[in-house]
Amino acid sequence: MALVVQKYGGTSVKDAERVMNVARRVTNTYKEGNSVVVAVSAQGDTTDDLIEKAKEINPDASKREMDQLLSSGEQISIALLAMAIEKLGYPVISFTGWQAGVLTDSKHSAARIKRIDTERIQTELDRKRIVIVAGFQGINKYDDITTLGRGGSDTSAVALAAALHADLCEIYTDVDGVYTTDPRICKTAYKLNDISYDEMLELASLGANVLHNRSVEMAKKYNVKLSVRSSLNDHEGTYVKEVSKVEKMLVRGVTRDNDCARIALCGVEDAPGKAFQIFEMIARKGISVDLIIQSIGDGKTKDISFTVTEGDLQKTLDLLEENKEFINAREIKSTSDVSKVSIVGAGMVNNSGVAAKMFEALYDAHININMIATSEIKISVLVARKDAEAAVIAIHDKFLLK
Amino acid sequence: MALVVQKYGGTSVKDAERVMNVARRVTNTYKEGNSVVVAVSAQGDTTDDLIEKAKEINPDASKREMDQLLSSGEQISIALLAMAIEKLGYPVISFTGWQAGVLTDSKHSAARIKRIDTERIQTELDRKRIVIVAGFQGINKYDDITTLGRGGSDTSAVALAAALHADLCEIYTDVDGVYTTDPRICKTAYKLNDISYDEMLELASLGANVLHNRSVEMAKKYNVKLSVRSSLNDHEGTYVKEVSKVEKMLVRGVTRDNDCARIALCGVEDAPGKAFQIFEMIARKGISVDLIIQSIGDGKTKDISFTVTEGDLQKTLDLLEENKEFINAREIKSTSDVSKVSIVGAGMVNNSGVAAKMFEALYDAHININMIATSEIKISVLVARKDAEAAVIAIHDKFLLK
Numbered sequence: 001m002a003l004v005v006q007k008y009g010g011t012s013v014k015d016a017e018r019v020m021n022v023a024r025r026v027t028n029t030y031k032e033g034n035s036v037v038v039a040v041s042a043q044g045d046t047t048d049d050l051i052e053k054a055k056e057i058n059p060d061a062s063k064r065e066m067d068q069l070l071s072s073g074e075q076i077s078i079a080l081l082a083m084a085i086e087k088l089g090y091p092v093i094s095f096t097g098w099q100a101g102v103l104t105d106s107k108h109s110a111a112r113i114k115r116i117d118t119e120r121i122q123t124e125l126d127r128k129r130i131v132i133v134a135g136f137q138g139i140n141k142y143d144d145i146t147t148l149g150r151g152g153s154d155t156s157a158v159a160l161a162a163a164l165h166a167d168l169c170e171i172y173t174d175v176d177g178v179y180t181t182d183p184r185i186c187k188t189a190y191k192l193n194d195i196s197y198d199e200m201l202e203l204a205s206l207g208a209n210v211l212h213n214r215s216v217e218m219a220k221k222y223n224v225k226l227s228v229r230s231s232l233n234d235h236e237g238t239y240v241k242e243v244s245k246v247e248k249m250l251v252r253g254v255t256r257d258n259d260c261a262r263i264a265l266c267g268v269e270d271a272p273g274k275a276f277q278i279f280e281m282i283a284r285k286g287i288s289v290d291l292i293i294q295s296i297g298d299g300k301t302k303d304i305s306f307t308v309t310e311g312d313l314q315k316t317l318d319l320l321e322e323n324k325e326f327i328n329a330r331e332i333k334s335t336s337d338v339s340k341v342s343i344v345g346a347g348m349v350n351n352s353g354v355a356a357k358m359f360e361a362l363y364d365a366h367i368n369i370n371m372i373a374t375s376e377i378k379i380s381v382l383v384a385r386k387d388a389e390a391a392v393i394a395i396h397d398k399f400l401l402k
Numbered sequence: 403m404a405l406v407v408q409k410y411g412g413t414s415v416k417d418a419e420r421v422m423n424v425a426r427r428v429t430n431t432y433k434e435g436n437s438v439v440v441a442v443s444a445q446g447d448t449t450d451d452l453i454e455k456a457k458e459i460n461p462d463a464s465k466r467e468m469d470q471l472l473s474s475g476e477q478i479s480i481a482l483l484a485m486a487i488e489k490l491g492y493p494v495i496s497f498t499g500w501q502a503g504v505l506t507d508s509k510h511s512a513a514r515i516k517r518i519d520t521e522r523i524q525t526e527l528d529r530k531r532i533v534i535v536a537g538f539q540g541i542n543k544y545d546d547i548t549t550l551g552r553g554g555s556d557t558s559a560v561a562l563a564a565a566l567h568a569d570l571c572e573i574y575t576d577v578d579g580v581y582t583t584d585p586r587i588c589k590t591a592y593k594l595n596d597i598s599y600d601e602m603l604e605l606a607s608l609g610a611n612v613l614h615n616r617s618v619e620m621a622k623k624y625n626v627k628l629s630v631r632s633s634l635n636d637h638e639g640t641y642v643k644e645v646s647k648v649e650k651m652l653v654r655g656v657t658r659d660n661d662c663a664r665i666a667l668c669g670v671e672d673a674p675g676k677a678f679q680i681f682e683m684i685a686r687k688g689i690s691v692d693l694i695i696q697s698i699g700d701g702k703t704k705d706i707s708f709t710v711t712e713g714d715l716q717k718t719l720d721l722l723e724e725n726k727e728f729i730n731a732r733e734i735k736s737t738s739d740v741s742k743v744s745i746v747g748a749g750m751v752n753n754s755g756v757a758a759k760m761f762e763a764l765y766d767a768h769i770n771i772n773m774i775a776t777s778e779i780k781i782s783v784l785v786a787r788k789d790a791e792a793a794v795i796a797i798h799d800k801f802l803l804k
Binding site: 061069099 | 456458467471474475486
């Protein structure tokens with residue numbers, strides 16, 4: 001007998017039929033003799049609908065009241081799931097975030113879980129009840145309702161698993177698990193059986209969209225064994241754990257991220273600290289800079305290129321325009337017609353041939369590389385957006401073809 | 403400067419425009435220098451929509467989970483109203499039932515408020531904030547969410563007014579106040595300026611549909627001054643208080659209630675305690691009997707007639723059928739083709755001519771009286787349903803024509 005935490009996202013509970021489907025999955029796990037705690041998101045479009053309602057009244061509503069509003073979404077889904085499980089004849093009880101003892105800091109709309117007082121949940125598990133918990137939400141020390149921000153239900157599930165010392169945390173979603181790359185782009189993509197926390201972190205932040213980053217960080221910190229799998233079939237998913245099985249695979253996945261734009265500052269004064277001052281100015285505006293390259297410079301001027309998200313492009317250009325006398329560049333150029341393609345794998349740190357092999361794949365496919373960035377477990381290149389899908393396929397098949 | 407509690411029902415906040423309208427009313431009261439606490443119901447059809455969602459999944463869902471589900475409705479409306487008030491530039495904070503300290507017993511779906519821990523509300527009032535509280539809901543001692551049942555938001559408002567020692571509790575609704583009778587039936591009906599708690603109780607229970615009975619009982623118990631008025635205009639409403647201004651009006655209102663059905667047990671054995679045993683049997687099934695008349699009897703058999711709500715008719719007939727050997731009636735007859743028409747007024751207790759005048763009005767209108775019941779401040783008659791509206795008009799104009 002094990003303690004299993006399951007998480008079901010909004011699409012998994014979007015209507016009555018799907019709710020009954022989840023109820024069957026939950027009770028199947030319970031029938032096998034497990035204790036089951038379930039974290040649930042709001043149904044389908046509920047959250048977006050509530051945001052729409054709020055905007056109609058006040059587009060600048062306080063975050064506290066937004067949290068008060070949005071947290072009702074999961075309150076609806078937990079009650080409905082509990083009712084579905086009652087219908088199947090199993091003992092069950094639902095809890096909102098505060099009822100489940102989920103205590104967070106006070107950062108409304110992006111709160112972090114500080115701890116979970118599991119007493120009430122534990123009591124109900126001891127009574128052999130299935131426990132349903134509202135994901136995405138908690139309360140701060142003033143008893144104000146908080147929400148955890150996008151992907152927060154994953155984090156709720158992992159935090160519950162950590163606090164309850166669960167044997168496994170299953171994240172149910174609408175895909176079968178973590179793939180070597182996006183199967184919609186690359187027909188030869190396939191599901192990984194397991195992956196390390198660090199690899200998953202890189203894949204998640206690069207746009208794999210399967211697991212939220214913060215939940216993976218928390219799983220790593222508390223050594224929670226995760227499983228990512230589909231709520232629509234019984235296929236084995238992907239396990240995320242401390243060390244992935246040693247396989248002869250340097251590279252575990254290929255990702256593409258279209259949410260980037262490149263800015264080039266041409267002919268900037270080549271003085272010590274100049275680049276640093278420019279990037280500090282950008283950072284102070286809350287804009288994240290991703291890839292950066294500088295030309296070597298001729299002692300007088302140099303070129304600086306960097307990427308930001310597409311959404312930050314105009315804001316960044318405005319900032320540069322406001323400070324153009326300080327920056328004193330010959331020309332400022334920008335394009336959002338670029339994509340970032342990355343490979344991820346814990347194995348590549350000790351293998352200097354990986355980058356060369358990646359570049360060879362791109363060269364063979366006649367794809368130009370714009371910028372390059374490397375870390376211990378990933379290599380990213382910036383390519384023209386029109387080439388991005390071809391780049392993913394070329395790289396995937398070079399490294400990962402089965 | 404006064405402390406005012408206001409209550410707005412579901413139709414008053416049914417969409418963004420109505421929510422902004424309520425926000426303006428609330429802030430107008432605040433601008434006049436008052437402390438303001440607002441109890442709000444769920445928007446328009448939200449509660450019914452949630453019930454529909456639940457039924458689709460499990461028509462026999464537990465009441466605990468129904469309360470968990472339904473309480474989300476007011477959580478949405480309090481957040482939206484707070485956002486609307488923020489938009490107008492006033493300090494505001496919203497509270498769910500539990501955040502407001504509304505403690506109830508554990509009778510899910512029909513809980514009673516035991517007390518309100520007003521500390522948090524008081525703190526926010528001291529900070530000069532407008533406080534919005536979810537009506538209809540609270541928590542029990544296990545931290546489970548409870549709801550107060552139909553009309554519960556009125557009760558929430560009165561309980562808040564009592565706990566906070568408010569100077570006035572204003573119940574905003576979609577009518578201008580308490581009328582002498584239903585203006586849709588009787589063109590000569592007019593609004594009362596004030597009415598006593600006892601009179602209001604009789605009017606409410608007789609179907610006036612303006613204020614929920616339990617809220618009036620509570621207002622009487624804690625001597626909360628109530629005002630019933632429209633959220634759509636600035637007309638003075640009706641004050642409900644301990645003693646209504648002494649007016650030369652014996653009768654304050656005429657009501658009609660179609661939700662009744664009559665059952666006649668003909669030829670029942672005329673033995674001591676027989677009727678009592680039959681009514682006890684009915685009461686044990688949770689069925690409320692309203693009017694009762696017995697024929698005098700001839701020492702052997704007698705006839706017993708009584709009324710129940712239309713919804714309880716079939717259940718009552720089934721029960722009588724199951725026990726027909728014990729009841730041993732010659733015949734059991736029933737009809738739901740009846741209505742109860744009543745007059746209410748604290749003045750009638752000392753005036754024996756009132757009943758006669760009422761019967762005269764009905765006689766003049768050629769309306770037959772089926773059954774009669776009187777109490778200190780009301781007289782009810784049962785008439786054929788087709789005659790009910792004519793009866794209301796005849797009686798109203800006999801007693802109340804201006």
